[in-house]
Amino acid sequence: MEKNTIFVTDLDGTFVKDSRKVTPQDRKSLLKLKAEMPIAIATGRSVKEIRFIENQIQLACDIRIGFNGGIIEVKGERIFEQPIDSQTLRAVLEWIQQHQIVFDALDGEQRIGTHKSDDAAKLWNMELVEPLHLFDLLTEKKIFKINIRPDSGQADELLTELQGRFPQLAICKSGEKRIEITPLNITKGHALELLKKKYDLEFISAGDSENDVSMFKESSQSFCMAHAAQPVKEEATTIIENFYEVADLIA
Template sequence: MHNLFVTDLDGTFVMDSVAVSQPDLSAYEQLQPFGDFAIATGRSIREIDYVIDQNQLDVSHRIGFNGALVQDKETLMFKQTIPKEDLVRVFDYLKRESLIFDALDGEKRIGNFQHEKPASLWNMELICQDNPFHLLENKEIYKVNVRPNKTECDAYYHQIKQAFPNLEVFKSGSSRIEITAKNISKASGIDLIKPGYERIIAFGDSGNDVDMFQTADLSYCMSHAPKEVQQRSSHVVKDFAAAIKHFVTHYELSL
């Protein structure tokens, strides 16, 4: 059976958002005879390539910015930035609410967000200014990360979803809200690449992985994920290595 294994990065394949652990890398190597390996993340293609290069991965497809950019090994298959008029409204909202954010153009993170863990930037330049909006004029932006306090994240998530019905809004983690163009998701990225594969197996841990779980034939959610995310997956496991062990054991693959 020709499988496609699609994994999220942060909190899933890169558990600490810095480096792939040796057990998880060994688990990836176990999968090689059984299908192709793809990455679907809220991060940029540039950051996906960093993980690939650091770990010498063989990756058939890259799904970046939650599906706003999709590439196979050589070809750009899909590209969708946030429409200009919507982006202006989002920035006006962020300014009015005095929210912390970073906007991603594929090369840089631009905003008023000062990253607390520089090692997790993966060669992505961070531009942080108190008033960054002039830097974003006429920029093509694929995704905006909004970063409210944990105690306010749920309220802002619902408020942003209501204020911007023409955009996709995901809650990712306890203090991050992700905004992309309408109908953009990891699932939309997978739908572009799934023809030719008999089975899609997805791995994730966050709200932006739920649609991916739903479009996959089989899904694994990390046990640190919110309960509402866990409930949308086929199986809940401790980490990526545990997911692969379960897959090999229960889905008739012998090593």
């Protein structure tokens, strides 16, 4: 891949603002950007879910970054993957079981755990299952990310406890209803850093959550949604109300 400026966007809350469906105006904006430069998607979700959105908008992106950087694909070729190591996975699952925490673990094909959802439109064709012998089953799987689902108002407290207990992991909030756990140094920013070194790329990015801050730091220009938390907005170069504004604001 020759040197290029790549536009990379988060999905939930950004390009898919309601986490259900891309608006026609936002789709049109991304098509305009695609005509000018390669496009990347970076999300805490799986590559399978990235493809779901690609099918929805009938546009294939050039780079897919799933699980906050746990998997990276370039032109459909997987160039990097890093699941949670088995020993650490067992320790986290034991903590979850002891504290009866609602969670889901992602292997790339399913959401496996105790989390339930009545909003099928937010699952993006990703089956949510709670099998028998749940914790035994998970220790045998390749797990890239665990979502902790805190009760209302408990996210910050749980985040602090998890970060103190598991310093060998990357742990951050994605809104007030989800804490994301990935291997240490696996972040969207790390993914962009790896791509910069391998392909000599530059990035312009858009996002809305704490897990996008590392991506902003690796970008020459960054856009943050106005509904984001103030500390997240402070890390971006430009604040926008709607995704479709990006196409007219890129320097």
